[in-house]
Amino acid sequence: MTPFSLFSTSVCLHLLILSDFIESPIDWLSGLARITDKVNNIARPSTGYDQTRLVHSSSSNDMDGHNWLHFSHGAIPQAAVVAGHDSDGDTIYIGRAFYCNDMLPAKIIPNKGKAYVAYANQEVELENYEVLSGSNYEWLPAENGDVPDGAVRVGQNVDGETLYAGRGYHSGSLTVGKVHPSHGCLYIPYDSEEVKIFAYEVLSRRMEAR
Structure with a gap:
């Protein structure tokens, strides 16, 4: 199996797992927003930073x-x-x-x-x-x-x-x-x-x- 095939298989498996939890495009967008917000919170200093x-x-x-x-x-x-x-x-x-x-x-x-x-x-x-x-x-x-x-x-x-x-x-x-x-x-x-x-x-x- 080529590296590309391995990558494609991995992507498909992840999509199948996510499909059990996300039933519509709206859910996809909502999940993406939650992920983005978590990333921003990691990068953002806490309130009151000197x-x-x-x-x-x-x-x-x-x-x-x-x-x-x-x-x-x-x-x-x-x-x-x-x-x-x-x-x-x-x-x-x-x-x-x-x-x-x-x-x-x-x-x-x-x-x-x-x-x-x-x-x-x-x-x-x-x-x-x-x-x-x-x-x-x-x-x-x-x-x-x-x-x-x-x-x-x-x-x-x-x-x-x-x-x-x-x-x-x-x-x-x-x-x-x-x-x-x-x-x-x-x-x-x-x-x-x-x-x-x-x-x-x-x-x-x-x-x-x-």
């Missing part, structure tokens, strides 16, 4: 034990670290993002759906980023490229220089940017520009948490 899970892809702990979570389009975790506020009052969170071979400290503004980094005299908007999550952080004063003990190493530039997250006041905002030690300043992304600030605060780990 859609924010689809935005959050993964997490990573860096070498210093900080928890960075991958998000996009303004989404943040519940334990995101608050960094400041925009000039319109929107809350800013601390993040970081990869851009032009640099891992850069970033300001994340959920209400605007973006992360922003300072790079090459510009404020650059990014949709994908990492958010710092956790507690036991504080902001300590510094100036002229210096950072305090316990400063969080957030990223580095293409030359391997460590970059830190700093914040400073500018035009009614308390904005996060990158402390670039060899440049002697904090750069913040603001209003499409990269703004220099020489007296600022640096994201640091609290003494008891080090």
